Amino acid sequence: MKLSIFALLAGAATSVLADWEFPAGVPRSVDEFRARHPYHSKRTCRRKVTIRASSNDTDDVSDEFLKGLQEANNGGTLWMPKGSTYVIGKPLDLTFLNNVHVRLDGEIKFTDDTPYWQEHAFRHPFQNSIMFWKWGGKDIKIEGSGTLNGNGQRWWNEFDGGEILNGDNAYLRPILFYVENATRFSLEGVHLKDSPCWTTFWVTSQDISLKNLACTAESKTTSLPKNTDFFDSLNVKNVEVEKVWVNIGDDCFSPKTNLTNAHVNTMYCNGTHGQSMGSIGQYAGEKSIIEDVVVENVWMLNGQHAARLKSWAGPNVGYGYINNITFRNFYGANNEYTAFLDSCYFNINASTCAQYPSQVNITNILFENFQGYSSGKYGDAVARLTCSPAAVCENIKFKDFNITSPCGGKPVVICDGIGGDIGIPCVNSTSPEATAALKHKCTTAMAVLPTPTPW
Numbered sequence: 001m002k003l004s005i006f007a008l009l010a011g012a013a014t015s016v017l018a019d020w021e022f023p024a025g026v027p028r029s030v031d032e033f034r035a036r037h038p039y040h041s042k043r044t045c046r047r048k049v050t051i052r053a054s055s056n057d058t059d060d061v062s063d064e065f066l067k068g069l070q071e072a073n074n075g076g077t078l079w080m081p082k083g084s085t086y087v088i089g090k091p092l093d094l095t096f097l098n099n100v101h102v103r104l105d106g107e108i109k110f111t112d113d114t115p116y117w118q119e120h121a122f123r124h125p126f127q128n129s130i131m132f133w134k135w136g137g138k139d140i141k142i143e144g145s146g147t148l149n150g151n152g153q154r155w156w157n158e159f160d161g162g163e164i165l166n167g168d169n170a171y172l173r174p175i176l177f178y179v180e181n182a183t184r185f186s187l188e189g190v191h192l193k194d195s196p197c198w199t200t201f202w203v204t205s206q207d208i209s210l211k212n213l214a215c216t217a218e219s220k221t222t223s224l225p226k227n228t229d230f231f232d233s234l235n236v237k238n239v240e241v242e243k244v245w246v247n248i249g250d251d252c253f254s255p256k257t258n259l260t261n262a263h264v265n266t267m268y269c270n271g272t273h274g275q276s277m278g279s280i281g282q283y284a285g286e287k288s289i290i291e292d293v294v295v296e297n298v299w300m301l302n303g304q305h306a307a308r309l310k311s312w313a314g315p316n317v318g319y320g321y322i323n324n325i326t327f328r329n330f331y332g333a334n335n336e337y338t339a340f341l342d343s344c345y346f347n348i349n350a351s352t353c354a355q356y357p358s359q360v361n362i363t364n365i366l367f368e369n370f371q372g373y374s375s376g377k378y379g380d381a382v383a384r385l386t387c388s389p390a391a392v393c394e395n396i397k398f399k400d401f402n403i404t405s406p407c408g409g410k411p412v413v414i415c416d417g418i419g420g421d422i423g424i425p426c427v428n429s430t431s432p433e434a435t436a437a438l439k440h441k442c443t444t445a446m447a448v449l450p451t452p453t454p455w
């Protein structure tokens, strides 16, 4: 198969991305993803509730939607058939749910009255989040072939140039799907589309299942869909993610403070910042952990990093640990660092990081069976691990790590501050090998991909 792949060129102010192709067998679009992983709703004999659909883009049916869920609660299903659009123009508190299903084959679409939502949306203190609605309760399932549409274009346009994590950012954008205090929540089949900010955020919940989803955020202007992470969480346990297609502009699967036990299997992330554990350790005095996670069978394409861990450093940050994380069976194409451990998050320079190092311990991390190639942005450096001198960083291992450099040199793994050996050769960032590798940036076509794909 013919492949012509150009990296996002390092150093250069402009980047060139032309004409790349996915490996054979890897879906290239939502349609191909659906063809490879078909989704069929199951028949059901649950009590059926319907509501009227919107007749135009400003016909707000949020009152009807709320009423429909109240009626369907305790054993029923709210049906939202194909071809119908349901416009939501008011914040909805849906935290009363118990044993309710939503069969979403149509579209739920939020209005894009940005000043209205900024004034009336729900709020969560974590990273200054705002939300269109809140879901919560027990035994909740949303399934179908429909769409949850965040209508994000106006939000991205108006936010353009902003930086969400800057303390002085005042332009807040709603999260498309927010869940709080839920037990046994399942989201299946639907397309999560064009979220203004994070796509999903799960808070103080357990037994979460996300399957067969497509998640996209695609701009029609030059304003990019920033911070549209597929998955973020706070205080959750027992998470299953399976067969998900993601094409957005930030983190792919990215649990934050306090996640225990997650299994991610079969994901395609295009143009993302990576499968990211964290960031954690952001807030002064606060403990945060991420523990017991397996992320496997993943294609990371045209993004920033692939397997990633990030913890905050700097004055006034928190502490905690990331423990027992396995990244297994990764295929990376055209990513900056395919494995990246960053203990100097967010946006601080090396001297500030050295002065106020991260207090997040990193232990028992495995990167196993990585194939593919990097983007050349960091030359022949294909992976980088930076541990904190103020925290434990132990048992970080690589096994069958075969990421090549498109710049043609021997791939180099950079590591600083790690206790013990990592299973493959690595050099520190001031070594002559690292310096030379980082300098050897490239602008040429990528290496040929293996066919068939390795898993």
Ligand SMILES: *[C@@H]1O[C@H](CO)[C@@H](O)[C@H](O)[C@H]1NC(C)=O
Binding pocket: 055, 056, 057, 058, 059
């Ligand atoms: C949208 O639909 C509502 C309800 O049917 C109607 O009152 C309103 O006039 C319509 N607006 C437009 C712009 O068509």
Ligand SMILES: *[C@@H]1O[C@H](CO)[C@@H](O)[C@H](O)[C@H]1NC(C)=O
Binding pocket: 095, 134, 136, 180, 181, 204
């Ligand atoms: C979630 O639970 C916490 C603790 O019980 C409570 O303070 C909070 O109000 C709940 N949130 C909702 C939306 O019910």
Ligand SMILES: *[C@@H]1O[C@H](CO)[C@@H](O)[C@H](O)[C@H]1NC(C)=O
Binding pocket: 017, 028, 029, 247, 270, 271, 302
């Ligand atoms: C994949 O991501 C790249 C870079 O963001 C983008 O140019 C391309 O359109 C995306 N492809 C698909 C199929 O979504």
Ligand SMILES: *[C@@H]1O[C@H](CO)[C@@H](O)[C@H](O)[C@H]1NC(C)=O
Binding pocket: 234, 235, 257, 258, 286, 287, 288, 289
């Ligand atoms: C995270 O869990 C720790 C206990 O391990 C707790 O002290 C901390 O408050 C939790 N963080 C949040 C944001 O709830």
Ligand SMILES: *[C@@H]1O[C@H](CO)[C@@H](O)[C@H](O)[C@H]1NC(C)=O
Binding pocket: 261, 262, 291, 292, 293, 294, 324, 325
């Ligand atoms: C590490 O996490 C995985 C995934 O939750 C779990 O299956 C495994 O038992 C954990 N290992 C240890 C040593 O706790």
Ligand SMILES: *[C@@H]1O[C@H](CO)[C@@H](O)[C@H](O)[C@H]1NC(C)=O
Binding pocket: 287, 319, 320, 321, 361, 391, 392
């Ligand atoms: C980090 O490791 C050190 C040394 O084992 C330990 O004293 C400290 O409690 C750990 N931090 C956390 C948050 O568990």
Ligand SMILES: *[C@@H]1O[C@H](CO)[C@@H](O)[C@H](O)[C@H]1NC(C)=O
Binding pocket: 349, 350, 351, 352
């Ligand atoms: C690093 O950042 C700090 C805080 O912004 C600044 O005071 C310092 O001058 C910077 N140091 C270097 C070497 O750029």
Ligand SMILES: *[C@@H]1O[C@H](CO)[C@@H](O)[C@H](O)[C@H]1NC(C)=O
Binding pocket: 372, 402, 404, 448, 449, 450
């Ligand atoms: C590593 O990847 C390259 C390029 O895809 C391939 O030629 C080589 O056989 C692989 N090596 C191993 C040990 O898998």
Ligand SMILES: *[C@@H]1O[C@H](CO)[C@@H](O)[C@H](O)[C@H]1NC(C)=O
Binding pocket: 428, 429, 430, 431, 432, 433
């Ligand atoms: C980095 O590696 C070089 C050898 O390549 C060594 O001389 C130097 O002391 C190392 N620096 C640190 C901080 O370990």
